[in-house]
Amino acid sequence: MFTQTNKKSRQNIAQGTSIALDNGYPTRLNFYKDPPLLEISIEEFEQYALDRMQVLTTLLTAQMRNLTPEQLDRTMNEAIKKYMPMSSNRAQEATQDHQYERRKDHISHFILRLAYSRSQELRSWFLRAECALFRYRFDREVSSEQIRFIVSQNLSWKKVSDDDKRRLASELSASSFKTTQKVQEETYFEVDFEKVTGLVGRRQVYLKGGKAYVPMADQVDLVLDEFKGRLANALEVTGRALPRMDEDDRLMPVLNNINKQYLGREFTTSAIAGEIQAQDVDSLKVHMPPCMEHLHNEMRREKHLKHWGRMQYGLFLKGIGLSLEQALIFWQMAFEKLTPDQFNKQYAYNVRHSYGMEGKRTDYTPYSCRYIIQNNAPGPGDRHGCPFRHFSAPNQRAILAAHDVDDFDTEDIMSLAQGKHYQIACTRYYEVTRARMLGITDNLKGGSIHDGEGNVGMVASQESIEHPNQFFEQSFLLMKSRQSQGESVGPTDGQNGPSETPQPTIKGQYVYKKAGAGAQFSSNSNHDMEM
């Protein structure tokens, strides 16, 4: 395809069947539809591929480390500058470089496509990597360029009419945390929901009858889906054609060497927030469900937690990415009344055991909502359990009040809890409080989320909170994605969003404020077990 002096490619170029080189790259974005047909030396061939690999791997690992948008940009800019500079159309002096840079981008993509088409595993890695890169570039392109690209590719989706928009206004506003007002101004596309699984997964899109309603702001996802689809197909095709290419003994060794690069690969650190440090836990409190936040607050207040509290909270923390090492530090510091060796004697073993480092070595999963609600009802002095299930009504109200839940929502949640729909109450709590964190203060009421049956939709899905860690992850990712979209984070700000090294929360911010409330929590009356 693109070896050196190859009669065929010369011919093609001559015939003009390939893309014209001079103005072949109007934008930095590229769907890589046609392979480049040109001459290139083996050395260049390999160098191009390796350079692109650098960019792809930096991006993927940077993403996995959950850096702040700023940190991510910084590391990416470094890598891009070094390995694959791509100047924009605005830098007019360098119009010559445009074509060179974009050509390199084009070629290197195709080399890797070849190198990574051999096995399913390689293909899916490459697909992920390229999608990430495409998205990264697209997001950072000015909108005029984005549009130019979309138009040039003849991409278009069905727009939602104003009438339909009015009809769906409340659903749309609920799913996107936007006011109905904003919904009217926004352009929406109606597409098959398979096309935007990303958005669906993040629950940021309204679904109905197999269709997803995607706001203009999330158009990237549509473009990306197109990109992904095409590339996936292309990879399959190349993969099938590859065996017949073995004759080209010049290339195969090089290609195989290239995809070896990827061996520094997949490590399954499932932790959403990355490696969390003991001192970072406080700043992550904003993403925790009420049960865990309560445990945390009480632990800070009493410098202690009883057995089931440690169990419930400790496993939860492990689930959000606190390593064993950090956990030991965390608990040691939390129980500040104890000397280090008192601590080691009484608690260290159990911490290690929970992390699968003692005895049978089981790496225990954090407790699910069902487990917390059904087992180990808290007794006097206990701080664990599910607030919606185990706390007295006044204490429940205090929690809601401490989070600025308004009267309407408070009553709603209270009645759900009293109706024994604990997880639904929690889901509603999630929605209301997250909306507030995003700065949405109105219009998430009545019909929008709360339908007639007393059933609650979890932002565009009909699911509910099933697991404390799900609550956390969902909230964490939601804030992360909103933040990187450059949207302002609302009034309850002051917590710095997810970052590699979160700063401690401003002291007192979320401790139960308004004198009197505190007393309620430290009292031992917060367990009215209903059978």
Added chain:
RNA sequence: GGCGGC
């Protein structure tokens, strides 16, 4: 917290 060992 439970079980178990000295």
Added chain:
DNA sequence: GCCGCCAACATA
């Protein structure tokens, strides 16, 4: 009083 060992299970 000293110590070991156990439990859990969402999810895309």
